Amino acid sequence: MKRYECKTAQSGFAAGRVYLIRHKDTGEYRRTDREGERSRLEKAVEEMNRKLEAEKEQAGPSDAGLIEAELLLLNGEEFLGEAERSLREENISAPEAVNRAADKLCGMLRESGAEYILERCEDVRGLAAGLNGLIMENAPAAPKEPCILAGSQLSPGELMMIGTDRILGILTETGSVTSHVSVLAGNLGVPYLYGLEGLDDKVRDGDYLILDWRDGSVSVNPPEELISEAEERQAAERRAREEERRRAAAATTRTAIFANISRAEEADGLPEAGADGIGLFRSEFLFLDRTEAPSEEEQFEAYSHAARAMKGAVTVIRTMDIGSDKQAAWMKLPKEINPALGQRGVRVSLEHRGLFRTQLRALLRAAALGSVRIMVPMVASVWELDEVLEEIRTAAKELDERGEEYRIPETGVMIETPAAVMIAPALAGKARFFSIGTNDLTQYTLAVDREAQGLERYIDPMHDALIQMIKMTVDAAHSKGIPVAVCGELAGNPQAVERLIRLGVDELSVSPAKLSGVRSLAADIENRLDSEKKQIKAEGVHAPAEGELIPMEEIPDPVFSGGVMGECVGILSKDGKIYAPLNGRVAMVAATKHAVSFQGDGEEILVHVGLDTMKLGGDGFRVYVREGDIVEQGQLVMEADQDLIRARGFNPMVIVARLEQNT
Numbered sequence: 224m225k226r227y228e229c230k231t232a233q234s235g236f237a238a239g240r241v242y243l244i245r246h247k248d249t250g251e252y253r254r255t256d257r258e259g260e261r262s263r264l265e266k267a268v269e270e271m272n273r274k275l276e277a278e279k280e281q282a283g284p285s286d287a288g289l290i291e292a293e294l295l296l297l298n299g300e301e302f303l304g305e306a307e308r309s310l311r312e313e314n315i316s317a318p319e320a321v322n323r324a325a326d327k328l329c330g331m332l333r334e335s336g337a338e339y340i341l342e343r344c345e346d347v348r349g350l351a352a353g354l355n356g357l358i359m360e361n362a363p364a365a366p367k368e369p370c371i372l373a374g375s376q377l378s379p380g381e382l383m384m385i386g387t388d389r390i391l392g393i394l395t396e397t398g399s400v401t402s403h404v405s406v407l408a409g410n411l412g413v414p415y416l417y418g419l420e421g422l423d424d425k426v427r428d429g430d431y432l433i434l435d436w437r438d439g440s441v442s443v444n445p446p447e448e449l450i451s452e453a454e455e456r457q458a459a460e461r462r463a464r465e466e467e468r469r470r471a472a473a474a475t476t477r478t479a480i481f482a483n484i485s486r487a488e489e490a491d492g493l494p495e496a497g498a499d500g501i502g503l504f505r506s507e508f509l510f511l512d513r514t515e516a517p518s519e520e521e522q523f524e525a526y527s528h529a530a531r532a533m534k535g536a537v538t539v540i541r542t543m544d545i546g547s548d549k550q551a552a553w554m555k556l557p558k559e560i561n562p563a564l565g566q567r568g569v570r571v572s573l574e575h576r577g578l579f580r581t582q583l584r585a586l587l588r589a590a591a592l593g594s595v596r597i598m599v600p601m602v603a604s605v606w607e608l609d610e611v612l613e614e615i616r617t618a619a620k621e622l623d624e625r626g627e628e629y630r631i632p633e634t635g636v637m638i639e640t641p642a643a644v645m646i647a648p649a650l651a652g653k654a655r656f657f658s659i660g661t662n663d664l665t666q667y668t669l670a671v672d673r674e675a676q677g678l679e680r681y682i683d684p685m686h687d688a689l690i691q692m693i694k695m696t697v698d699a700a701h702s703k704g705i706p707v708a709v710c711g712e713l714a715g716n717p718q719a720v721e722r723l724i725r726l727g728v729d730e731l732s733v734s735p736a737k738l739s740g741v742r743s744l745a746a747d748i749e750n751r752l753d754s755e756k757k758q759i760k761a762e763g764v765h766a767p768a769e770g771e772l773i774p775m776e777e778i779p780d781p782v783f784s785g786g787v788m789g790e791c792v793g794i795l796s797k798d799g800k801i802y803a804p805l806n807g808r809v810a811m812v813a814a815t816k817h818a819v820s821f822q823g824d825g826e827e828i829l830v831h832v833g834l835d836t837m838k839l840g841g842d843g844f845r846v847y848v849r850e851g852d853i854v855e856q857g858q859l860v861m862e863a864d865q866d867l868i869r870a871r872g873f874n875p876m877v878i879v880a881r882l883e884q885n886t
């Protein structure tokens with residue numbers, strides 16, 4: 224037996240045979256023998272020739288000329304001849320041979336120094352990507368038995384290709400906690416370990432592996448007694464999860480607990496598993512690992528399948544978030560130096576309107592069958608949302624013309640760029656809901672690549688900056704009366720759930736494997752918060768405003784959070800109405816009307832409306848009492864115009880402080 228130390232991206236324990244994916248330049252490939260590789264290349268070339276010939280027949284004269292040029296390129300000595308030669312002479316995979324031929328040809332073209340060369344290189348790359356897509360389609364069948372998936376570097380598409388119901392665990396050489404592969408592993412509820420250097424030489428297809436997240440160890444071909452111990456443990460963990468699921472099913476929460484899915488079939492059984500809805504259906508997975516776009520019918524099938532499975536519960540479908548590490552080879556998007564900052568998310572949709580409109584038509588049709596909502600990823604500007612809303616209207620018109628049944632669904636925005644946070648008040652005026660994508664928001668806020676290895680200690684989704692941003696998003700949404708979800712990994716992190724609930728997040732959308740754990744945790748937290756509120760009342764002080772309580776340390780003003788004013792708490796007031804917190808008298812009314820204090824029964828309570836709002840000079844406040852007035856607990860004493868306060872750039876949070884008595 225060999226034992227290696229790795230890093231843990233997703234916790235869990237797995238034991239089973241390994242299904243090894245070998246590849247170099249392409250992320251979706253499993254190699255066989257030399258003859259097998261040759262015949263797969265041959266088949267793919269035949270298929271591509273057939274496709275191009277068919278396209279040429281349909282095309283007008285100028286397009287036919289272009290297709291003819293592509294055919295010549297495909298079958299020429301410099302491309303196909305070169306790929307065949309390297310397959311004959313070297314022990315490499317078919318996609319690798321294709322990529323090498325493309326590299327060599329591009330090198331030669333560049334040397335010729337002509338102006339149009341760059342474009343020509345793009346054609347060569349596109350051809351290679353298309354051919355590799357076909358080769359991969361002819362790849363050997365995915366494993367029939369449950370297995371541990373391993374590969375030096377895996378792509379999200381590769382996981383989907385294997386058939387996610389058969390994956391026990393995942394092991395890679397390069398990876399990161401926040402990568403999409405890691406997110407998918409979390410969705411599946413399987414452990415994911417990475418960092419096994421030289422994986423291709425240390426693990427062979429069919430080896431028996433034990434992955435243990437606690438010490439990040441990988442055991443290769445352990446002795447029999449360890450195998451039976453590991454299999455027992457795997458079964459025990461499964462039983463414990465079942466038990467947790469049953470317990471959670473009985474727990475009710477005010478916070479909605481939603482599920483994240485990547486394939487329509489994952490919606491099956493979700494309501495029974497305790498999901499209040501789907502908070503994120505990553506539709507882009509329908510577009511990866513294929514040779515052309517999915518048709519409107521295929522998409523309609525997938526979206527309506529999910530909506531039907533949810534039996535009327537909310538089904539939030541994100542429009543295709545293609546780009547960065549989720550590449551659709553057939554789209555032939557240009558290679559980018561910084562792909563996370565390039566063509567991805569809504570940008571791809573707006574640059575490929577035909578494709579986008581097809582998706583929207585499928586979504587609108589599915590919305591007629593269930594509670595489908597549309598969610599737009601990677602928004603950074605209001606005009607992007609405007610253009611999406613316009614495209615939705617156009618898609619609706621097209622369906623009208625076709626006489627199809629449809630419904631225009633509520634459209635929301637993913638808050639996953641710092642820009643979206645800063646313009647959240649404007650977006651909240653146009654969107655029907657927000658969902659915070661903490662994975663990307665962390666990446667873009669802390670300027671740390673979520674796919675890169677070795678940056679773990681710089682990735683902190685609970686960084687103060689992010690907590691403040693979540694708070695700003697919640698404030699902006701609630702002031703316009705729209706709900707906020709968190710659908711990034713943070714929502715399923717037990718250390719973060721309480722913080723998110725206290726920040727006022729309305730919905731947590733987590734991987735199906737985490738549904739029950741998060742539901743029981745949220746129920747416990749909410750019970751505790753309720754008793755905290757009761758405690759305030761029991762101590763003789765009524766909350767002077769109705770709304771969400773914010774703990775002292777989270778008040779975004781050091782004067783209060785640092786305890787300068789003594790023990791205090793924040794309240795996000797629902798309506799700006801302030802009530803007397805105790806039976807007693809008014810001790811002080813600030814000249815600028817933003818603060819009032821009350822004395823009674825040996826204590827003094829200060830109610831301070833807004834942060835720094837003294838600067839408003841009284842604008843936005845109406846106080847109905849004067850110093851010395853006798854007040855009754857619960858009596859309306861003041862009203863604050865929260866919209867005005869916000870419009871002037873201030874935070875209207877109500878601070879309640881227990882003052883030291885100086886009498």
Ligand code: PEP
Binds near residue numbers: 503639661663711
């Ligand atoms: C996110 O960024 O937090 C998110 C949910 O989207 P994805 O992980 O698919 O980018």
Ligand code: MG
Binds near residue numbers: 600639662663
């Ligand atoms: Mg994202």
